[in-house]
Amino acid sequence: MSQPKILVVEDDPGLAGQYRWAFPGFTVLGAQNRQAGLALVQKERPPVAVIDLGLPPDPDGVSEGFALLDGILKLAPETKVIVATGNGERRNAMRAVASGAYDFCEKPTDIELLRTIVDRALRLAQLEEENRALADGAGATPIKRIVTASEPMLKVCRAVEKLAATSVPVLLLGESGTGKEVLARALHELGGRAKEPFVAINCGAIPENLLESELFGHERGAFTGAVRQSIGKVEAAHRGTLFLDEIADLPHPLQVKLLRVLQEQVLERIGGRQPIPVDVRIVSATNLSIEDDVAVGRFRADLFYRLNTVIVRVPPVRARGGDALLLAHYFLNRFVREMGGGARAFSDAAAAAVTQHDWPGNVREIENRVRRAVVMSEQRLIEPADLELAAAAQSLDFDLRAARHRVEREMVQLALAHSRGVLSTAAKLLGISRPTLYTLLETHGLAATAAAPPGDAAPPAPS
Ligand SMILES: Nc1ncnc2c1ncn2[C@@H]1O[C@H](COP(=O)(O)OP(=O)(O)OP(=O)(O)O)[C@@H](O)[C@H]1O
Ligand SMILES: [Mg+2]
Structure with missing residues (x-):
């Protein structure tokens, strides 16, 4: 890996030279004024910059330094800028941090301290860079809005892409929050109906007495309060896609009515006499328990089979x-x-x-x-x-040696327990010699348990 870059903008040649030596692990880019500094930022995108506030043409003021700070943050907001301020100029330091500087360092510069600040700044810049790379590249899928790098979820995306080209009914099954609605929209948007309406209705969120009219519409005067004709969601989705969310909550009488629409591709508004032909692609979604509902008769099996020509199971995170x-x-x-x-x-x-x-x-x-x-x-x-997450019990540990050490200790303890402390038996269980077992006991600071018969205990630990 190439060395990280650090930009140093300092007009005092002595100090500039000092900085050059201060960061041996870095490629130090030097500039003496604002323009030169900004040019380097644009060209090199250094993750970290150390800048002096007093720069020509205003070496005794701070105007150039602040203008430089602003310029850097505009050009490269990811750059961590550390501002060197005169001794006792706390106000400037605070103002710099408030304007977006990462940190400050008082002159005369304590190089050790500056190094620590720079190292921390670099680490943060790298973390942020990793974050960006992860978010931008790795998880992109054929379905925009779906981020995943996992094989089971990629499989789901590929299936959805293929199914979008057809009009077969698709049932999306998955826990809450797994992305069922996003996938339902993708089925619509990636297919031939994309320019037609996508109409979603949540069967669980609407009271039963309103749901029928919501779905199928009504004629004027069909019931008290039906002061004018209304088009239902099914009809509104004509030529497009109807997304029936929480389908398991669809009440029984409406299940019958929906089945008829699916079978005959016609609907009747409430109070209407004319069958109205409709062409809709049905996508439905629910959590996994619908299969139990079917088994116990809570959800009509005939409707279930109409809806689930294809079942797409969306895996939990x-x-x-x-x-x-x-x-x-x-x-x-x-x-x-x-x-x-x-x-x-x-x-x-x-x-x-x-x-x-x-x-x-x-x-x-x-x-x-x-x-x-x-x-x-x-x-x-x-x-x-x-x-609002508890800190992980252990930090993620990819250290193979530490893992081996852990498992080794556990296995030795297990073998000792199983052999009730008889070392020869324990050694046999572990598939190692007795001397090797002694060594392990010592390494792990384990004592053979009391049950060991005389003559079979570990030798006394060397003092
Ligand atoms: N793989 C993904 N990548 C990015 N965003 C996602 C992904 N999956 C879901 N989302 C987002 O997560 C949220 C929940 O997704 P969605 O509403 O589709 O889930 P759902 O399965 O319909 O949930 P529920 O069962 O609770 O209705 C939405 O804001 C959605 O945009
Ligand atoms: Mg949903």
Whole structure:
């Protein structure tokens, strides 16, 4: 990997030289004034910049320094700018940070301190960069609005893409918040009906006595209050797609009526005598329990089979590998973009907590927690508490040696328990020699248990 770049804008040649030596791990880009500094930012996009406030033509004031700070943040808002201020000029330092500087450092410069600030700034810039890369590239799928890198979910996307070209009824089954509605829209938008209406109705959200009229419409005078004719959702979706959300909540009498529409492709408005031909593509969605509803007769089997020519099972987030973190990054970037404010990133602890959480509310839960964190926290680094997640029990540990060590210890303990402390038996269970077992006991600070018969205990630990 190439060295990270750092821009130093300093008009004092002595100090500039000092800075050059101060960052051995960096490629130091030097400039003596605002124009030269901005040119370098544009060309090189350094993640970190250290700038002096007093620059020519105003070396004793701060106007050039602040203009430079503004310029950098406009050109490259991701750059972390550290401002060097004169001793005791706290006010300028505060003003700089308020205008978007990452941090400040008082002159005469304490190089050790500056190095620490620069290292932290670089680390943050890198985290943010990783976040962006994750959010932009990795999870893009053929269906815009669906972010995933997981095989089962990609399979769902491919299926939806194929099914969009047809008009067969599709039933989307999945836990709440898994993206059923997004997929239903994709079935419509990627198909030949895209220019026709997409009409959605939530069968669980509308009281039964209103639902019939909502779905099928009514003629004037069909019932008290029906002061004029009304077109129902089914009719409104003519030539397009009708999305029946929470289909399991459709009351029994309406199930019969909907079945008729599907079978005969005609509907009658309430109080109407004329059958009206309709051509709609039906997409329905519900959580998984509809199969039980059918089994116990709560949902008509004949309608179920009409609706589910194809069943698409949408996996929960916890079955999508690393998607939770990918989605969290995606929403973080989206909300930061929408709400403005500087770049943000998840701390390592937050990333671990996101990965280990179970996400019963699936994508919607991720969306909500990240939105809340972006709104509520003012820090650049988002922590588990901002997401209202417990810190992960363990930070994610990819250290193979530590893992081996852990398992080894557990196995030795298990074998000791099984052999009731008889070391020869334990060694046999573990498939190792007795001397090897002694070594392991010592390494892990384990004592052979008391039950060991005399002569079969571990030798006394060397003092
Ligand atoms: N894979 C994804 N990538 C990005 N955003 C997604 C993804 N899946 C879902 N979303 C977003 O998550 C939210 C919930 O999705 P959606 O409403 O489609 O879920 P649902 O399965 O219909 O949920 P419910 O059963 O609660 O109605 C929406 O804001 C949606 O845009
Ligand atoms: Mg929904």
